[in-house]
Amino acid sequence: MKEVHISLGERSYDIHINSQLLTDKKLLASYAAGKQVVVITNETVAPLYLDQVSAAFSEHELHTIVLKDGESTKNLDTYKEIIDFMIGVPCDRLSTIIALGGGVIGDLSGFVAATYQRGISFVQIPTTLLAQVDSSVGGKTGVNHPSGKNMIGAFNQPKTVIADIDTLLTLDDRQFSAGMAEVIKYGAIRDLALFQWLETNITAVMQKDAEAVAHIIKRSCENKRDIVEQDEQEHGVRALLNLGHTFGHAIETATHYQRFLHGEAVSIGMAMAADLSLRLGWIGQEECDRLSALLKKAGLPVEPVSGLDPAVLRELMQGDKKVLDGTLRLILMKGIGDSVIAENVDGASINATLEAFTSN
Amino acid sequence: MKEVHISLGERSYDIHINSQLLTDKKLLASYAAGKQVVVITNETVAPLYLDQVSAAFSEHELHTIVLKDGESTKNLDTYKEIIDFMIGVPCDRLSTIIALGGGVIGDLSGFVAATYQRGISFVQIPTTLLAQVDSSVGGKTGVNHPSGKNMIGAFNQPKTVIADIDTLLTLDDRQFSAGMAEVIKYGAIRDLALFQWLETNITAVMQKDAEAVAHIIKRSCENKRDIVEQDEQEHGVRALLNLGHTFGHAIETATHYQRFLHGEAVSIGMAMAADLSLRLGWIGQEECDRLSALLKKAGLPVEPVSGLDPAVLRELMQGDKKVLDGTLRLILMKGIGDSVIAENVDGASINATLEAFTSN
Numbered sequence: 123m124k125e126v127h128i129s130l131g132e133r134s135y136d137i138h139i140n141s142q143l144l145t146d147k148k149l150l151a152s153y154a155a156g157k158q159v160v161v162i163t164n165e166t167v168a169p170l171y172l173d174q175v176s177a178a179f180s181e182h183e184l185h186t187i188v189l190k191d192g193e194s195t196k197n198l199d200t201y202k203e204i205i206d207f208m209i210g211v212p213c214d215r216l217s218t219i220i221a222l223g224g225g226v227i228g229d230l231s232g233f234v235a236a237t238y239q240r241g242i243s244f245v246q247i248p249t250t251l252l253a254q255v256d257s258s259v260g261g262k263t264g265v266n267h268p269s270g271k272n273m274i275g276a277f278n279q280p281k282t283v284i285a286d287i288d289t290l291l292t293l294d295d296r297q298f299s300a301g302m303a304e305v306i307k308y309g310a311i312r313d314l315a316l317f318q319w320l321e322t323n324i325t326a327v328m329q330k331d332a333e334a335v336a337h338i339i340k341r342s343c344e345n346k347r348d349i350v351e352q353d354e355q356e357h358g359v360r361a362l363l364n365l366g367h368t369f370g371h372a373i374e375t376a377t378h379y380q381r382f383l384h385g386e387a388v389s390i391g392m393a394m395a396a397d398l399s400l401r402l403g404w405i406g407q408e409e410c411d412r413l414s415a416l417l418k419k420a421g422l423p424v425e426p427v428s429g430l431d432p433a434v435l436r437e438l439m440q441g442d443k444k445v446l447d448g449t450l451r452l453i454l455m456k457g458i459g460d461s462v463i464a465e466n467v468d469g470a471s472i473n474a475t476l477e478a479f480t481s482n
Numbered sequence: 483m484k485e486v487h488i489s490l491g492e493r494s495y496d497i498h499i500n501s502q503l504l505t506d507k508k509l510l511a512s513y514a515a516g517k518q519v520v521v522i523t524n525e526t527v528a529p530l531y532l533d534q535v536s537a538a539f540s541e542h543e544l545h546t547i548v549l550k551d552g553e554s555t556k557n558l559d560t561y562k563e564i565i566d567f568m569i570g571v572p573c574d575r576l577s578t579i580i581a582l583g584g585g586v587i588g589d590l591s592g593f594v595a596a597t598y599q600r601g602i603s604f605v606q607i608p609t610t611l612l613a614q615v616d617s618s619v620g621g622k623t624g625v626n627h628p629s630g631k632n633m634i635g636a637f638n639q640p641k642t643v644i645a646d647i648d649t650l651l652t653l654d655d656r657q658f659s660a661g662m663a664e665v666i667k668y669g670a671i672r673d674l675a676l677f678q679w680l681e682t683n684i685t686a687v688m689q690k691d692a693e694a695v696a697h698i699i700k701r702s703c704e705n706k707r708d709i710v711e712q713d714e715q716e717h718g719v720r721a722l723l724n725l726g727h728t729f730g731h732a733i734e735t736a737t738h739y740q741r742f743l744h745g746e747a748v749s750i751g752m753a754m755a756a757d758l759s760l761r762l763g764w765i766g767q768e769e770c771d772r773l774s775a776l777l778k779k780a781g782l783p784v785e786p787v788s789g790l791d792p793a794v795l796r797e798l799m800q801g802d803k804k805v806l807d808g809t810l811r812l813i814l815m816k817g818i819g820d821s822v823i824a825e826n827v828d829g830a831s832i833n834a835t836l837e838a839f840t841s842n
Contacts, residue, residue: 157808198562209629212801237597240624240635241715264600269569275600276636355601441572448517 126343133279137343143286150178153245153281156216158183162231163222166191196226196265204234218243224250225257232263236278246280249289251301255342258283260350287335299421300385305338308345311365314459316341324419365453366391372438389422398475399455432476486703493639497703503646510538513605513641516576518543522591523582526551556586556625564594578603584610585617592623596638606640609649611661615702618643620710659781660745665698668705671722674819676701684779721823725813726751732798749782758835759815792836
């Protein structure tokens with residue numbers, strides 16, 4: 123068992139990383155203090171893992187909510203349906219929510235938990251690599267608005283994160299690669315050793331070797347932990363975690379969330395951040411190439427996106443949540459393992475990068 | 483100027499209590515860090531104070547939302563309308579919300595602020611006595627659900643509370659009395675000196691003498707502060723603030739929020755809590771009478787409520803948010819200034835109190 127402890131005062135918690143955690147009834151049940159347990163999951167995950175997880179709560183009053191799979195369920199309407207359901211049960215302030223699924227389930231469930239009767243406990247059981255290395259850790263919860271992702275939400279830490287690496291064996295390769303974008307991101311922003319380890323061991327990782335996978339999840343969680351402990355609510359350094367994300371969100375929005383998984387868009391976005399850093403003279407061609415090469419080996423796209431207008435992307439970037447008082451902040455690289463928050467970046471260079479990564 | 487400082491680590495803030503605060507442009511403007519300011523108020527308060535408050539933000543980009551007056555606006559639909567409006571502006575993470583009004587405006591605005599882009603700053607400008615002594619202090623925010631009050635919400639502390647006692651001069655007597663219920667409550671639960679001071683000075687208070695009013699607001703905020711600092715999220719001692727509230731909520735619900743203001747229902751609820759404490763032998767008749775006498779002098783009801791079925795009230799109490807794992811917790815009195823959280827209270831005594839305070 124690998125464990126990562128997140129120290130946030132009374133909001134501290136442990137991340138458990140191992141095989142066969144979902145069958146560890148004692149571990150799961152230990153996090154449900156009250157009588158009612160509400161498992162929130164989706165149609166893809168439910169047939170695979172709902173029975174296993176449910177078995178742990180035989181002493182509790184168990185309720186299950188199975189949502190449609192996909193980003194489109196992450197909205198205020200679904201939020202309200204879940205609240206209505208829980209009030210109908212009725213759940214009280216000691217009830218526990220279990221988020222069983224990927225990032226959509228975790229974000230939505232965490233926001234329900236943050237606001238049901240002003241906050242109840244919730245447990246993250248991430249079943250995708252992306253959720254295990256990123257979205258389940260750090261307490262960002264929320265739902266989308268027609269005008270933008272995660273526009274409504276709360277910072278709300280779970281009671282624990284239970285990352286069972288066995289669940290990755292049922293994850294398709296494209297989804298696994300999408301998760302790798304965030305793993306490589308930690309290397310690029312602050313962990314040269316992880317980046318080098320990935321360059322050497324990428325084959326074992328992509329074959330889902332248990333030791334290799336557990337290692338990258340642990341290192342990813344530790345990197346995220348180090349940043350979140352410094353800046354839980356993203357007033358400063360936490361913004362580094364958005365490397366590739368401002369470009370990536372613009373690409374996702376411009377392609378209506380249809381063409382790319384989040385991790386794929388972030389991969390292209392990181393290649394763009396490296397390209398822009400190169401244009402500014404902050405990194406060299408070699409570092410740019412190393413990042414692209416590793417992303418490619420992880421099965422991720424780094425090529426120009428067809429059918430996109432650079433001017434539209436520029437406009438979308440300006441509407442990003444990270445824009446404060448009209449100032450665009452970008453995460454750029456000074457080296458591999460050394461990213462920085464940059465303001466007032468030369469507009470012509472931004473446009474050159476956007477041109478280079480779009481085509482008709 | 484009277485000030486009360488609330489110490490909650492990085493969520494600490496000051497309460498300003500004085501005349502002529504709404505015309506102090508420098509004070510108000512100092513709490514709006516970003517570019518956009520959104521003032522949320524209602525149709526009753528807007529004609530009286532919106533111009534004054536708006537004048538402070540001439541250097542900002544000012545937006546105004548004027549809602550219908552009354553508890554019925556405090557719901558998820560209004561919440562969503564405000565979020566939609568702010569996204570349309572667009573507001574960013576540095577934008578500030580100003581809640582100008584009573585408890586409904588404060589609770590709703592605070593919940594919007596808690597969740598807009600995962601949390602932005604907000605300022606409480608309470609314009610009712612109830613809001614100045616209770617709802618604007620302590621960080622409880624939220625909206626109602628058709629099945630119950632404040633079922634959806636968050637703990638979210640404001641950047642400051644600005645209690646301008648001049649606003650109480652436009653408050654009608656019934657609303658002023660309703661606020662007094664919470665002031666008397668602080669005396670009853672933990673502040674014998676305040677209770678005795680009120681017994682002596684109730685006439686000056688009810689005439690809205692500026693010194694007397696500023697004194698009771700300050701002492702109320704200090705009492706609430708002392709409790710909230712110990713237990714921000716109501717895991718324990720904060721429940722004491724609910725003296726009279728479990729009975730009161732049941733009365734409000736049974737009368738469909740039409741007959742009684744919140745403070746009036748709490749007044750009857752406190753009389754009931756004292757009656758039940760007397761039946762249990764925890765206080766004497768004299769203490770029971772002193773509480774009722776003071777409530778009456780403050781213009782509050784303490785008599786049996788006509789047309790109510792005790793069994794219905796009992797049922798509603800069991801559905802209260804304070805019920806955990808099926809256990810009803812009541813706040814009862816061991817003396818004036820000495821209330822306690824009581825569990826497993828004798829059911830026959832509860833029923834006797836319910837019988838005594840209802841009539842056909």
